[in-house]
Amino acid sequence: MKVYNDFFGPYGGRYVAEVLHGPLAELEEAYKAAIADNSFREELDRIRREYIGRPTPLLYAENATARIGGGRIYIKLEGLANTGAHKVNNVVGQALLARRMGKRRIIAETGAGQHGLAAAAVCARLGLECVVYMGEVDIDRQRPNVFWMELFGATVVPVGSGSRTLKDAVNEALRDWASSFTSTHYLLGSALGPSPYPDMVREFQSVIGRETRQQLEEAGVNAEALVACVGGGSNSIGFFSPFIEETTPRLVGVEAGGRGRGAGNHASRLSGEGRPGIVHGYKSLFLLDDDGQVLPTHSVSAGLDYPGVGPQLAALGEAGRIEFLTATDSEALAALKFFAATEGIVFALESAHAGAAGMKIARSWPKDRSVVINMSGRGDKDLFIAARELGAANWAEFLKAEAARCESR
Amino acid sequence: MSPDKNICLMTHMIAGYPNAGTDFEVARGLIDGGAGFLEVQFPFSDPSADGLPIQAACMAALNAGFRVKNGFELIKRIKSISDIPVFVMSYASVVYAKGVRPFVREAGRCGVEGLIIPDLMPGYDEGLFQIGAAEGVHIVPVVPPALSEARLSEILAQNPAYLYAALRVGITGSRTEIDETVFSSLARLRGTGKQVFAGFGIETRAQVISLAVHADVLIVGSEIVRAIAEAVKDGKQVYESVKRKVRSLLEDGATVETEKTE
Ligand SMILES: Cc1ncc(COP(=O)(O)O)c(C=O)c1O
Numbered sequence: 001m002k003v004y005n006d007f008f009g010p011y012g013g014r015y016v017a018e019v020l021h022g023p024l025a026e027l028e029e030a031y032k033a034a035i036a037d038n039s040f041r042e043e044l045d046r047i048r049r050e051y052i053g054r055p056t057p058l059l060y061a062e063n064a065t066a067r068i069g070g071g072r073i074y075i076k077l078e079g080l081a082n083t084g085a086h087k088v089n090n091v092v093g094q095a096l097l098a099r100r101m102g103k104r105r106i107i108a109e110t111g112a113g114q115h116g117l118a119a120a121a122v123c124a125r126l127g128l129e130c131v132v133y134m135g136e137v138d139i140d141r142q143r144p145n146v147f148w149m150e151l152f153g154a155t156v157v158p159v160g161s162g163s164r165t166l167k168d169a170v171n172e173a174l175r176d177w178a179s180s181f182t183s184t185h186y187l188l189g190s191a192l193g194p195s196p197y198p199d200m201v202r203e204f205q206s207v208i209g210r211e212t213r214q215q216l217e218e219a220g221v222n223a224e225a226l227v228a229c230v231g232g233g234s235n236s237i238g239f240f241s242p243f244i245e246e247t248t249p250r251l252v253g254v255e256a257g258g259r260g261r262g263a264g265n266h267a268s269r270l271s272g273e274g275r276p277g278i279v280h281g282y283k284s285l286f287l288l289d290d291d292g293q294v295l296p297t298h299s300v301s302a303g304l305d306y307p308g309v310g311p312q313l314a315a316l317g318e319a320g321r322i323e324f325l326t327a328t329d330s331e332a333l334a335a336l337k338f339f340a341a342t343e344g345i346v347f348a349l350e351s352a353h354a355g356a357a358g359m360k361i362a363r364s365w366p367k368d369r370s371v372v373i374n375m376s377g378r379g380d381k382d383l384f385i386a387a388r389e390l391g392a393a394n395w396a397e398f399l400k401a402e403a404a405r406c407e408s409r
Numbered sequence: 410m411s412p413d414k415n416i417c418l419m420t421h422m423i424a425g426y427p428n429a430g431t432d433f434e435v436a437r438g439l440i441d442g443g444a445g446f447l448e449v450q451f452p453f454s455d456p457s458a459d460g461l462p463i464q465a466a467c468m469a470a471l472n473a474g475f476r477v478k479n480g481f482e483l484i485k486r487i488k489s490i491s492d493i494p495v496f497v498m499s500y501a502s503v504v505y506a507k508g509v510r511p512f513v514r515e516a517g518r519c520g521v522e523g524l525i526i527p528d529l530m531p532g533y534d535e536g537l538f539q540i541g542a543a544e545g546v547h548i549v550p551v552v553p554p555a556l557s558e559a560r561l562s563e564i565l566a567q568n569p570a571y572l573y574a575a576l577r578v579g580i581t582g583s584r585t586e587i588d589e590t591v592f593s594s595l596a597r598l599r600g601t602g603k604q605v606f607a608g609f610g611i612e613t614r615a616q617v618i619s620l621a622v623h624a625d626v627l628i629v630g631s632e633i634v635r636a637i638a639e640a641v642k643d644g645k646q647v648y649e650s651v652k653r654k655v656r657s658l659l660e661d662g663a664t665v666e667t668e669k670t671e
Contacts, residue, residue: 162468170457175457181578276505279455291503292502294454
């Protein structure tokens, strides 16, 4: 696949105010030059090894497989990457690129906080200034990540406009960048936005898929399906990327089914009610009303409730190369519980959607077929949501006591 | 004192704000206050080129149930009482959802002079410039300062009649310092022979005076929206407040302060 495509079938492009056309053209050139430069790739490899902790393992989930009694389940443990999710793969690539471009200030949007966290951490490591925009709703539900971001020295700016979630944080970052681009790089966290972001983010995330392919070959496993959750689409496109120009394996993207059908209850774009539109600088499938207004969404996971999807995924979905399924809030929570009990692994709530779909596929298969689930993140950040939703014993008492301890300090 | 005849203001308003019905009163106030052009924004849920005053107004209009068809009805109503040129500003999503050609046609039928869609620019315009030309509706590109010659030529190749000169980079909603660099970038655009609208951050009479000879039309946006928000908050008549606001930009002595103490 070419490193720069701009459009993917009907989707993609660069639909931004003129003031951002210059900075995006500059970024496109810098990205193409860096990708072709051996010294850039060597530095990226070194940070991947020494800082991110790559390669991340591919685990044969023996107990889960036995319990389900169907196909074999493998889990790519992407959540073991430093900072806890795949997001850091893209952050490291773009932060090195920003430094090459002489931009010393980084801005980022974040939903679940995993992208913001990775950006804050890498900026601390590389000595860059970092500002993270985060919706007030997301700050409320992913507070632990705010604490870590601030500890890394980032400024977390609450976003109170619109639905006060990830999409509004993207707007705010675009607003900042419209006047700060001379000194600032906008480090977008998913495979979406105006070109070159969808291409660039895929390239930096494709390390997940390349490693998985090699690990499967080394283990002599013929995987017949790869499953990943789809928020904006960065872990999925990176995981799928070495395979999209081939006809196998099955590539399965899992969207947030939330509470069920109907506007405001889910974030299923390809498997649900998405329609072509132009938002956040790119053309793709979005959850919109007849007037083009962005509809509200819902998911138990803060990282999957974005109303659009990366343009390459939308194109590959319509072309039939990638299938899209949904997992509901409760299916995701059940999967989280299942893999914790069987494998001693805590999935992030986002990744647990892929876990739920992977379980269903395995259940329908004979024992000689294999499926690989990408665990894009680990669930540490979801401690509070998971404990509440899964009804942890004495949890409210613990929180009250903890609050009392904080206050008496 | 009568309004300054040498200055043409294009005043910005938001369809559906402060509510359906009162938006028409806003238009009347702007016209009676002496506006030469009207810019009517059709609210979009994610106005990423706008600052807080316009974001808040768009959100209020949408929460109150604004639909694009109401925007076109408002324009028909405005055109029934005045022949003031009306420009519609919105975002790509709103235009694309209706279809670019149907949107432009409908605008033409309602008597719209031109469209300002900042995120549909040459190269990624979904045919907007060509369709505008075919349908007799001007498409007005927003041009930031210090645009490269190459990119300016690409924009001029669309043969626009008007250029919307953004006086600074960034988004709407905060005041622009008017200095020599502003004048020279306006001079550059006027050198193209196009009619130049200048806007972003014009809030005061002093700015209007210093810019007057450097552009054909001056755009006042967030400041009008702020005046409406204030009138609504203080329970004042929106029509009068808006009218006085426009007057205060066009005449010496008709300041906002006098309005506040009445
Ligand atoms: C762990 C994890 N997985 C998945 C996502 C969804 O993003 P994407 O679809 O870009 O991978 C997020 C986003 O916050 C995340 O934190």
